[in-house]
Amino acid sequence: MAHAEFHKNFRLIVEKIFNNWQNLRLAVEHGMGGRNGQQVAIEIVDYIYKYCIGNENISEGELQQVLEELMDEEFNTICEDGSIIEICQNLLRYKQMSLRGQYNEIESELTKLPSDKEWLNPNVKITYASADVDSSTEDEANNTGDDDDTDDMEVDLEGKTDSTFDCPSSSQCITQSHIHKKKEFIESDPGWTTVRRKKK
Numbered sequence: 001m002a003h004a005e006f007h008k009n010f011r012l013i014v015e016k017i018f019n020n021w022q023n024l025r026l027a028v029e030h031g032m033g034g035r036n037g038q039q040v041a042i043e044i045v046d047y048i049y050k051y052c053i054g055n056e057n058i059s060e061g062e063l064q065q066v067l068e069e070l071m072d073e074e075f076n077t078i079c080e081d082g083s084i085i086e087i088c089q090n091l092l093r094y095k096q097m098s099l100r101g102q103y104n105e106i107e108s109e110l111t112k113l114p115s116d117k118e119w120l121n122p123n124v125k126i127t128y129a130s131a132d133v134d135s136s137t138e139d140e141a142n143n144t145g146d147d148d149d150t151d152d153m154e155v156d157l158e159g160k161t162d163s164t165f166d167c168p169s170s171s172q173c174i175t176q177s178h179i180h181k182k183k184e185f186i187e188s189d190p191g192w193t194t195v196r197r198k199k200k
Contacts, residue, residue: 010098013106014049017090019120020113023083030129032075038126040074045120052095063088
């Protein structure tokens, strides 16, 4: 019974952590994983959960490498803000705490996270930034006179080396250097990043 309780509770913990990972949501919303990006993200959560419970002595470095590869392969995204390291540390710490039945302590920590961002659910509709969902985006695309490639987001991974992953100084996962010159990320509201087309 304790084994089943661990699996159920740890699954909820993993989902909570990934639901609050802004970089993953931004990658999905900006079309980095294609039109099925949300489903891909859900599958990544499932994979990481199974990987954690299926490996007894998994190291932080191993888990970090797995998650980095998944983000690179599935979302053409390299995280340079240290968030992957933090996620892996928390996943392994909460796994050990869960095995010891310290669910109250875990819950106390997780309640500090925002509770309104549970988007990793097939029933939750995600708005893709590149889909021209509002008139302002359409106007902006039309003003360029070049709306054929509105849905096109090219990712430039030049200079991708192992050292790229050891750069926690960046304030966000998807940086301007990784986005093709057609589009750029501009900070609008604190905590959110929007994609806008560069003026020619």
